[in-house]
Amino acid sequence: MRAPDAILPLRAEGLGFTANGVAILQDVTLALEAGPPTLVIGPNGAGKSVLLRLLHGLLPPSAGRVTWEGPARHPGRHQAMVFQRPVLLRRSVLANCRYPLALAGLPAAEQARRAAEALALVGLAALADRPARRLSGGEQQRLALARAAALRPEVLFLDEPCASLDPTATAAVEAIIATLAGRGCKIVMTTHDLAQARRLAGDIVFLHRGRLQAQASAARFFDHPPSAEAAAFLRGALLW
Incomplete structure (x- = not known):
């Protein structure tokens, strides 16, 4: 059954x-x-990346519109976004995780509970008191995911979250994504x-030269x- 405050499906029109x-x-x-x-x-x-920012609401479209389903008047409260290079506060890991919860107006006890759960989810509970900016690149990305997950979004936008990570860190981030x-x-x-x-997708959105070329199930798109x-793109023969 669809939740009464669900914001999906999301639609982009023109x-x-x-x-x-x-x-x-x-x-x-x-x-x-x-x-x-x-x-x-x-x-x-x-x-x-521009498409994600438009869908998330960070950029206003020059044409067309983005619409969300459901009665929620503030879909931003039901979505979050993580970037390739996370922006972390000069605070502890735990304080970074609590910060958006405080902005959302959650009581202190709920902030603490959600932050602890999110840090455990991403394997950073033992580093809660460490300065966030002293984490490795992979740990910083996991913290960014924890910070987003603590908000319990219905939709989570991720802009190339593994682009700068080594294979081990990438595997850890992919496991978190699969869990969420x-x-x-x-x-x-x-x-x-x-x-x-191929590992993560249920469906694929394929863009070329700023236009939507295909939206299909992952199995159909790749096969x-x-x-x-x-x-041509799958063969590595489509550069632009």
């Missing part, structure tokens, strides 16, 4: 974004449903790593590419 006279995205129409992760892929410069998805959080994630997309551009 979405476009122009910066300095250059069209970054053009006429993107798609719907994102609850379920397994959606991976957004495409060549460098295809508009993947298994708990019902809708993951919408950009990646340039096709192997990662039967829906366009010549998609096939």
Whole structure:
């Protein structure tokens, strides 16, 4: 049964974004449903990160609109975003995790409980008192995921969260993503790593030159590419 305050599906209708006279995205129409992760892929410069920022509400569209389902008047309270390079406060790991909960107005006891649960989820409970900026790159990304997860978002946008990580740190982040998805959080994630997309995706959004070329199940996309551009991209022959 659908939760009464659920915000999915999310719909983009004729979405476009122009910066300095250059069209970054053009006429993107798609719907994102609850379920397994959606991976957004495409060549460098295809508009993947801009699409996430538009869907999340960080950027206003130059054309079209983004709409959320349900009666929630403030969908921002039901979603979160983690970037490739997390921005951490000059505070402890625990204080970083509690900060967005305090901004959300949660009571101190609830802040403490949720932060502790989130740090345990990402394997950082033992480092709660360490300065956040002294963590390794992989630990910082796990903290960013914990900070987002503590808000219990229905939708979590991830912009290439593993791009700067080694294989061990990447595996740890992917395990966290899989856990969150298994708990019902809708993951919408950009990646340039096709192997990662195969591992995580329930469905694929493929962008090329700022346009939506395909939205399909991961199995169909990888086994039967829906366009010549998609096939070329999977072969490594589509650079732009």
